Amino acid sequence: MRIFLTGATGFIGSALVLELIKADHQVVGVTRSDAGAEALAAAGAEVYRGTLEDPEGLRDGAAKAEAVIHTAFDHDFSRFVENCEKDKRVIAALGAALAGSDRPLVITSGVGMGSPGHGQLAIEDVFNASHPNPRIASEMAGNALLDAGVNVSVVRLPQVHNPVKQGLISPLIGIAREKGVSAYVGEGRNRFSAGHLSDAARLYRLAVEKRQPGARYHAVGE
Incomplete structure (x- = not known):
């Protein structure tokens, strides 16, 4: 398939480019920079210039694809609510490009969106429209398109990791190395979900190939 991929030069997106090409898909990767364009070309992907601030430009690129995978997100957490709303607009634009067809759109959310309430286990079957996390806006946009x-x-x-990057806990690992001790909360029995980068990339590929409307997949391996 000819797959339009946002976030193609990001942590997950760059691994996904290689995963898709290895499976004989043609990748059109979105980037805003010259460095990103060079990296995509070197990986064997076609380059498409675009930004999250220009959803109509992304819509134009998606319209020429057989499938779309949306992994891009603005991770400036000082503007998290605003960025979630921006993601909602981008998803709406990408979906509009695919309207009237069976071409798949795979979007991205957080595993916590599958929790029915505070302290409860997150599962794939759950969609909690009243979830307090602003990231639920992404799934609300996806559901509107599904309807x-x-x-x-x-x-x-x-939490997605590889041997080089450990996501949001990377700063904590750095502090532990500097201090020689690792802090923990309470008795240290807290657990959180995680997954390896290569497994997450594989899941995106399988999701776009399966083409199952309304499916929710937790990229959890640990």
């Missing part, structure tokens, strides 16, 4: 007949599925990400 309009667009083939939408969602990958819910946990």
